[in-house]
């Protein structure tokens with residue numbers, strides 16, 4: 001196992017070079033192939049422990065990390081603030097210092113707007129073991145690793161020149177974080193994809209993230225555009241990732257947020273919208289999807305949808321990530 005990345009925190013893809021991210025993808029591809037042929041990986045993190053702290057619910061992240069640790073020969077503790085003294089106000093430093101003495105990695109999901117990323121960074125500051133971001137208010141880097149692996153499987157390793165659309169969709173059940181679209185616009189240009197971001201005016205992303213995404217695109221020599229028209233965005237796309245997020249930069253009031261989401265019911269990915277993209281275009285969504293609002297059943301269950309491959313790839317990229325940052329010397 002490569003030792004270069006041992007001990008490195010994974011809070012954003014931005015803090016990893018393209019070469020470092022490539023190491024994750026190539027190992028993930030190998031682990032995925034070997035998993036499919038029944039080869040065991042239980043020597044890689046044997047007897048090691050990952051502490052997973054979930055401030056928010058999860059299906060894919062929790063189970064892919066836990067299954068991944070089991071397959072690598074270690075164990076993952078499924079924790080939440082109510083199972084820890086965090087619920088009585090124990091601070092990030094004390095939590096980080098103590099868990100670091102017991103195990104080999106700390107993974108955190110904390111999506112509260114304005115708090116999550118700060119908390120993860122505070123834990124990372126004091127942790128002597130790698131800290132993995134399982135989604136915060138700003139970033140969902142593990143999801144984007146899985147997304148890129150899925151794109152690579154469909155289009156091959158040379159992804160330069162592919163048109164990727166990240167589009168807002170309406171989903172009035174609850175206000176979702178900005179972490180997925182923000183992580184997509186940051187990382188995809190670095191791998192040569194042209195990115196079109198589409199959203200109604202009240203659903204802008206954090207200005208500092210958009211500025212960094214533009215800089216990444218300039219440095220990579222690819223296109224990055226922001227439009228307020230879903231149909232225009234979908235034209236000639238190779239990959240579409242339509243999903244909802246909240247108007248959090250505009251307002252953090254939940255009721256006002258839901259009202260704004262309800263203002264744009266036509267922002268749904270249906271078969272007419274898919275027909276604007278290229279014939280071979282793939283439909284992606286990190287899930288959970290709000291069927292009937294974000295996407296029609298016809299599209300998400302249709303031949304262009306790769307959502308279950310995308311979900312499965314969470315397992316393989318995270319196994320690779322954990323092997324690289326938590327593996328090696330005991």
Ligand code: CP
Pocket residue numbers: 057058059060061062135143286287288
């Ligand atoms: N995509 C994703 O992170 O799913 P969960 O919220 O179920 O973990």
